[in-house]
Amino acid sequence: MSFKALLTTKQGETLATSLVTLEDDDLMAGDVTVAVDYSTVNYKDGMALTGRSPIIQVFPLIPGVDLSGTVEASSYPGIEVGDRVVANSWGLGQTHHGGYTQKARLSGDWLVKLPDVFSTKDAMAIGTAGYTAMLCVLALEHGGVTPDRGDIVVTGANGGVGSIAIALLSDLGYRVVASTGRLDQSDYLRELGAAEVIDRATLSGPGKPIAVERWAGAVDSVGSHTLANVLAQTQYRGVVTACGLAQGLDLPATVLPFILRNVTLAGIDSVNAPQAVRLEAWSRLARDLDLAKLARTTKVVGLTDVPEIAPQILAGQVQGRTVVDVN
Numbered sequence: 647m648s649f650k651a652l653l654t655t656k657q658g659e660t661l662a663t664s665l666v667t668l669e670d671d672d673l674m675a676g677d678v679t680v681a682v683d684y685s686t687v688n689y690k691d692g693m694a695l696t697g698r699s700p701i702i703q704v705f706p707l708i709p710g711v712d713l714s715g716t717v718e719a720s721s722y723p724g725i726e727v728g729d730r731v732v733a734n735s736w737g738l739g740q741t742h743h744g745g746y747t748q749k750a751r752l753s754g755d756w757l758v759k760l761p762d763v764f765s766t767k768d769a770m771a772i773g774t775a776g777y778t779a780m781l782c783v784l785a786l787e788h789g790g791v792t793p794d795r796g797d798i799v800v801t802g803a804n805g806g807v808g809s810i811a812i813a814l815l816s817d818l819g820y821r822v823v824a825s826t827g828r829l830d831q832s833d834y835l836r837e838l839g840a841a842e843v844i845d846r847a848t849l850s851g852p853g854k855p856i857a858v859e860r861w862a863g864a865v866d867s868v869g870s871h872t873l874a875n876v877l878a879q880t881q882y883r884g885v886v887t888a889c890g891l892a893q894g895l896d897l898p899a900t901v902l903p904f905i906l907r908n909v910t911l912a913g914i915d916s917v918n919a920p921q922a923v924r925l926e927a928w929s930r931l932a933r934d935l936d937l938a939k940l941a942r943t944t945k946v947v948g949l950t951d952v953p954e955i956a957p958q959i960l961a962g963q964v965q966g967r968t969v970v971d972v973n
């Protein structure tokens with residue numbers, strides 16, 4: 647049986663990705679075979695396809711860190727033919743064939759059964775970015791940040807993590823302040839639930855080690871000076887969740903927010919999150935995410951569009967979430 651997929655190859659230091667036709671025998675080992683409906687383009691996929699970071703570790707490889715679809719064959723306990731499933735990260739698109747394909751074979755350990763409220767398209771509109779936004783929300787809650795504590799700042803607001811974090815937090819009753827470099831997109835951010843929109847330039851330059859207390863909590867997907875300034879502006883016993891590096895992977899901060907204000911810096915990793923954490927995140931997404939807002943953040947493209955979108959997402963030119971219809 648043949649199927650279509652994107653395949654990334656490496657010549658010297660240069661990566662190239664093209665549409666190919668593969669056979670079942672080209673798939674890697676795994677106890678579940680999935681007829682893939684959708685994948686998505688995350689920031690990490692942008693880094694993988696452009697080669698900006700060595701995300702892809704085996705060549706040639708089908709890239710794509712996310713997929714959703716229907717189980718076609720399974721010898722994995724608890725996963726049956728016909729189950730609708732989602733896979734986020736693990737080795738997908740890094741060491742194992744990823745999501746930009748019509749067919750995938752992978753470990754059942756990597757799969758989450760999709761909550762009934764979500765279509766396979768919704769699952770990829772959420773994708774790693776949306777599931778990570780929920781991990782940030784869970785970390786804020788874990789740190790005791792309730793809506794009455796004050797404002798939550800979401801950086802990288804127009805991005806995938808940012809957009810879904812705004813939607814989730816505002817519907818949970820938090821007052822959300824969106825930090826963006828695209829002030830012309832303020833209407834979009836307000837429709838998602840932002841109560842206030844600020845220019846990211848107010849956070850992105852070198853700042854003071856400690857500053858006026860503004861935030862009860864934060865979802866930061868940009869790192870660098872922005873994260874340092876957010877920490878410096880966080881209220882006593884506030885929680886800052888750090889999941890991204892869109893501005894940079896440096897953290898030019900001091901210990902003062904931690905030792906003077908008892909601020910918590912909560913690290914967020916979606917790639918190797920244990921299955922129990924994933925199940926909690928997906929079940930909370932099913933409960934808390936407004937599907938109308940999700941649809942507002944999403945556009946759909948085809949497999950052949952992906953290589954063109956990869957550099958655009960790194961350049962901060964993509965808004966919200968991009969779903970890839972692989973069929």
Ligand code: NDP
Pocket residue numbers: 688689690774775778801802803804805806807808825826827828846850867868872888889890891892893894914915916917959960961962963964965966
């Ligand atoms: P997007 O590209 O969709 O969003 C990133 C946003 O950051 C942009 O839309 C832009 O928002 C802002 N931004 C871009 N460049 C800069 C810059 N130079 N300085 C300040 N802000 C900038 O990416 P995702 O939402 O998919 O991912 C966001 C980050 O989170 C990435 O770094 C990604 O690697 C990371 N991530 C980490 C995960 C984890 O497991 N820890 C999982 C998922 C993502 P605006 O235009 O509104 O300013």
